[in-house]
Structure formats: structure tokens, C-alpha cells
Amino acid sequence: MSEVVNNEQAKVDLSTVSPELRQVIEFDAVPEELHHMVVSIHEVSEEAVRESWDSLPASAQNILDNFEQFHALISVSQAFAGVNVMEEFPTLKLPEDMTEEGKEEYRAQLLDQVLHNCVKDMVKQIKKARRDAILKRDFKEVFTK
Numbered sequence: 001m002s003e004v005v006n007n008e009q010a011k012v013d014l015s016t017v018s019p020e021l022r023q024v025i026e027f028d029a030v031p032e033e034l035h036h037m038v039v040s041i042h043e044v045s046e047e048a049v050r051e052s053w054d055s056l057p058a059s060a061q062n063i064l065d066n067f068e069q070f071h072a073l074i075s076v077s078q079a080f081a082g083v084n085v086m087e088e089f090p091t092l093k094l095p096e097d098m099t100e101e102g103k104e105e106y107r108a109q110l111l112d113q114v115l116h117n118c119v120k121d122m123v124k125q126i127k128k129a130r131r132d133a134i135l136k137r138d139f140k141e142v143f144t145k
Helices: 019-027 032-055 067-091 100-128 133-141
Strands: none
Touching: 019 032, 019 067, 032 067, 032 100, 067 100, 100 133
């Protein structure tokens, strides 16, 4: 993992991540401040994402070249969704008697659900792309230069 320098994450060297993840980060112009989060999500989510990939019909898997492309797309999607949840969490109306521990538990559950929904949505979108030429092109466009 990256060293922590002055309470900030060390810069992620994109040459050390998979080519597919680097491609999605660059294509989506992911802000440098999110690179560490994207890479961390990518590292810890592989097993769960692999299960979703393996459950896809071959016709859906053929939209992309390989699992790594699917995994990279999901990792970036999850990072953006996670940031949105964390930004909105302070505005949620929680019970006033909820303990700090309860709030943290709720935040973790909410974040987990959002990340899970990203995978479900990507599975849905890639299945849909089999019958939608524009969506199929959008998926492929990320990985062509």
C-alpha cells in the first residue's frame, strides 16, 4: 500500500496498476485525489466482481475483451458512488438518539449496499448492451485508443 505522507495519501503511480484500470481512470478523467480509493476498491473487490462476471452469459461477457475490463469499470464506478454516499451522509436525518457507533454501522451498511448496487447495475448494463448498439459502443470505446 502507499505510504501516508503528511496525513495525505501518497500519489498513486498509474504505471503500477493494471492497464485496464489505468485506461478507465484516464478515460473517465478520475481526479488524482480518488486514485488511491479506486485502486483500493479494485484490490479488495476482485473476488465479488469475479462471481458476477462468471454468472454472466457468454454473449454479455463478449461485450468486453476480458474480466479485467469489467473489473476496472466497476472499480471506478464504485469509487464515484462511494464518494457520493460519503458526501451525502452528513445530510441524512438520523434518529437523534443514535449512537456514534450506530451511525458508523449505518454508514458502513449504506456504503456496502451502494457498492453492491454498482455491480448489479453494471451487470444489467452489460446484458442490455447485447441488444443496444450504442451502449455496446460506449463500453468498447473506453478501451480503444
